[in-house]
Amino acid sequence: MKKGVIVQASSRSNGNTSLIVSFVNEELGFDIIDLNKKTIGHFDYEFNNQNDDFNSLFKHIVSNYEIIIFATPIYWYTMSGILKVFLDRISDFLKIEKEFGRLLRGKKMSVISCGSDHEIFDGFTMPFVQSANYLGMDYLGHVHTWLENDEIPNKVNLEIKKFVAKQLNKSTKNT
Numbered sequence: 001m002k003k004g005v006i007v008q009a010s011s012r013s014n015g016n017t018s019l020i021v022s023f024v025n026e027e028l029g030f031d032i033i034d035l036n037k038k039t040i041g042h043f044d045y046e047f048n049n050q051n052d053d054f055n056s057l058f059k060h061i062v063s064n065y066e067i068i069i070f071a072t073p074i075y076w077y078t079m080s081g082i083l084k085v086f087l088d089r090i091s092d093f094l095k096i097e098k099e100f101g102r103l104l105r106g107k108k109m110s111v112i113s114c115g116s117d118h119e120i121f122d123g124f125t126m127p128f129v130q131s132a133n134y135l136g137m138d139y140l141g142h143v144h145t146w147l148e149n150d151e152i153p154n155k156v157n158l159e160i161k162k163f164v165a166k167q168l169n170k171s172t173k174n175t
Contacts, residue, residue, distance in 0.1 A: 004030040004067030006112075009083035011036060017073045017114040020145045020160070023152055024112060027164045030069070033057065035082045043088040047096060054089045055097075062103035067110065067140070067167070070128065074115035078124065087131060105136035110167050112160075113144045120144040140167045 006025060010017040013036045025032060038057060041049030061068060072079045079087075093101030109132045113120060125142045132139035143163035145156045152160075 002031065002064050002066075004028065004069060004108075005061060005065040006030050006032045006069045006071055007035060007061070007083075007086070008032055009035045009070060009072045009080045009086065010114075011073075011075075011080065011082065013037060015073070016147050017071055017112075019147065019150075020112060020114050020152065021071045023157075024069070024071070024160055024164060027161065028168070030067070031065070033061070035086055040082070040085055040089060042085055043091050047092060049089075050092075054086070055092070058090070058093060059100050062100055062107070065107070067108045068137075069110040069112060069167075071112040071114070074113050074117075074120070074124070077121050079113075079127065087127070090131075090135070101135075106138070108138045108140050108167075110140040110163075111142040112163075113142065115144065115146055118146055 006021050006028075008017060008021050012018070013034050021032060038053040040054045040057075041052045070079075070083060072083045075081065078084075090101065090104075109128065111125060111128045113124065128142070129139050131137075141163065143159055145152070145160065147153070
């Protein structure tokens with residue numbers, strides 16, 4: 001099984017979040033999945049979106065990776081809409097094809113946010129922490145990033161490196 005995947009969830013495939021993802025991936029060498037290049041419909045109780053990209057993508061992720069890192073820009077003080085829809089659709093696998101939903105148990109989740117502010121507001125990580133708890137996943141933490149003059153500042157660079165080291169150390173001790 002492959003070590004991990006970075007799920008990039010920005011409305012711009014080549015924006016600031018992508019730059020951060022590329023930098024993080026230089027340290028990790030994980031696969032990258034760009035949700036902006038997928039067609040994923042909203043969750044609905046009739047499961048009318050079964051023929052979009054979500055089902056095969058979710059099955060691929062849970063069958064092949066131990067660590068899932070969600071990388072999202074901050075839009076309106078929270079995760080991107082693309083990522084929210086992705087997380088909502090996990091409900092499909094809690095209702096139908098539950099064997100795939102159960103594969104999340106014991107996997108590890110991390111979050112990278114990218115914003116225009118140096119600060120992150122209280123509560124940003126709550127949906128990730130609580131979702132990980134509910135799904136039986138190990139939440140490994142969050143790092144907040146930003147760019148200055150289209151470059152990653154030294155402070156962010158150091159925080160990313162600490163974050164990566166912490167995540168890999170925790171995950172290798174538990175696998």
